[in-house]
Amino acid sequence: MNTYTYFAQAIVNVATRKVEKYELLLRAWSPQTHEWYLxxxxxxxxxxxxxxxKEALxxxxxxxxxxxxxPEQFASRGVVQRLARFVAQTPELIELTVELTTAPTLTELSAMAPEYHQHGILIALDDxxxxxxxxDLAAQLAPNVDIxxxxxxxxxxxxxxxxxxxxxRPWAELAAQHDVQFTVEGVETYTDLQLARQAGATRAQGFFFNHPIAPREQKQRAFAQQISNLNDLI
Known part of the structure; x- marks a missing residue:
């Protein structure tokens, strides 16, 4: 039986570079190499x-x-209900987004989006x-999409x-037309960040900011940075 966990990658505000949210990315444990892998x-x-x-939070x-x-999970009312219960029972959670790397049909999205939205769960079209x-398809889906x-x-x-x-630019313009938030991921250099800003992205994600790491390790690094900053002031 596989052991899984979530690694976290920051999604930052393009203007301030402050972390606004995290994408949680699945990793599995390899008993052979003793490391997490995709x-x-x-x-x-x-x-x-x-x-x-729950553990990541x-x-x-x-x-x-x-x-x-x-796609099968997104179209399942059982999944919506389970996620809705989790949101209701987890007061520390401020916002949950479900990301889709395969575009749903207009019929599927029109049927399912209201159920996610009524529980405050956002929908992102990834990639x-x-x-x-x-x-053209994205333009039809956009009224029911948040990101x-x-x-x-x-x-x-x-x-x-x-x-x-x-x-x-066409994707940024389509997002703006429908009041959909526009994120550029895969930002690896300062040039990439500048391109994202020029295109009108408000958020960015990628190795330029951080590689996906376990949330606990991220917390430890943040604490170490705080200590380093304090030492600089002494």
Whole structure:
């Protein structure tokens, strides 16, 4: 039986660079190498997800988080109900977002979005501009979506790095038209951050800020930085 946990990666305000939320990313434990790795399958139960969420929240300073759902999970009313109970029973949680790397159909989203939204759960379309690349479909989905996440890392892997700003702008404009928050992920350099800012992104995520790490380790690093800052003042 696999052992899973969540690693956390910061999503920051483009203007202030302050952490606004975290994406929680699934990792599995390898008994052979004694390290956490990115699993091939993300199809774990919602019960396991909420247990890992509870553990992660203990060590995250900012209690706004996003988790990934499979298309089957997103379309399941049982999953919505389980997440809704978790939100209701977890007062320390400020905001929960479910991220979708596969675009739902308009029928699915129209049916399910109100159920998520009535419990204060936000919906993000992840990997827009690459895995989700149909602007016309996205325009139809946008009224029921809260966040677009544009994936620079996918464009790099696909070799589509010409005119990144030009590739981002249509998605940023679509987000603005529908009052959808626009995040650029895969930000690895200061140049990437500048491109995100020029495109109109309000949030950014990527290795330029931090690599995904276990929330407990993140807490320990933050404490060590606080101590270092205090020592600098002495």
């Amino acid at each position: 699993p091939n399958s993300f199809d774990i139960s919602v019960g396991m997800q909420t247990r890992m969420l 203990k060590d995250l300073e900012v209690k706004r988080v996003g988790i990934n759902l499979t 827009v501009g690459s895995d989700i690349d149909d602007l 677009f996440k544009f994936a620079l890392q996918n464009l790099r892997e696909q070799g589509h790095t010409d005119d990144l700003l030009g590739q981002m």
